[in-house]
Amino acid sequence: MTTQILVVEDEPSFQKMLKQYFRHQIKEQKYEFIFAENGKEALKEILENQQINLAIVDIKMPQMDGLELLTIMNYINLKIDTIVISAYGDMEKIRKAMNEGVFDFLTKPFELEILEKAIENNLRRKSAKKIGYLEKRYISKKQPTGEEKEYGPYIYFRKRDEDKKLCSIYLGREEPWLQKLFELTEETPEL
Numbered sequence: 001m002t003t004q005i006l007v008v009e010d011e012p013s014f015q016k017m018l019k020q021y022f023r024h025q026i027k028e029q030k031y032e033f034i035f036a037e038n039g040k041e042a043l044k045e046i047l048e049n050q051q052i053n054l055a056i057v058d059i060k061m062p063q064m065d066g067l068e069l070l071t072i073m074n075y076i077n078l079k080i081d082t083i084v085i086s087a088y089g090d091m092e093k094i095r096k097a098m099n100e101g102v103f104d105f106l107t108k109p110f111e112l113e114i115l116e117k118a119i120e121n122n123l124r125r126k127s128a129k130k131i132g133y134l135e136k137r138y139i140s141k142k143q144p145t146g147e148e149k150e151y152g153p154y155i156y157f158r159k160r161d162e163d164k165k166l167c168s169i170y171l172g173r174e175e176p177w178l179q180k181l182f183e184l185t186e187e188t189p190e191l
Helices: 012-021 023-027 039-048 066-075 091-099 112-130 177-185
Strands: 003-008 031-036 052-058 081-086 104-107 134-142 148-158 166-170
Touching: 003 012, 003 039, 012 023, 012 031, 012 112, 023 031, 031 039, 039 052, 039 066, 052 066, 052 112, 066 081, 066 091, 081 091, 081 112, 091 104, 104 112
Parallel strands: 003 031, 003 052, 052 081, 081 104
Antiparallel strands: 134 148, 148 166
16 A cells, blocks of 8 residues: 655755655655645645645745644644654744644754655554554552552553554653563563
């Protein structure tokens, strides 16, 4: 299945560089890039095309900038993972973008290998969420006194082939990285 990536960038040279760099992935139909020159065009594309998997959004653009686009996307509950790119390393803009749910922020100029890695990481994270691979849970365990004690939260990672086997990462307790991630995802630890 082809991954559709919306690129919202007003520089035509960036579009050409992306097409050239990802030409093999495009030819193999791994990625399909859809281009928009500003936030308004991007919003129209998003609303017309429900299959967009990821957006790469520049901050500074004419008509509607990237932060406005992100705000509108969140307001109308569009769940599209986003990588923000900008020539400005402005911490205020980075903070605003992160508050809108952005996972990656790349400052121009950057190597396209870094963008490729960011795309792969975002798609992997999205895939894990989509198949229910990540889940937050609490564990209750009966104490010797007879009362129930709740432990957690844990983040559970389901094994792809064996849904019944789980491992967890406890959020808030120090351990040698949870017994090597519970011996590399075998099962939930004894409490």
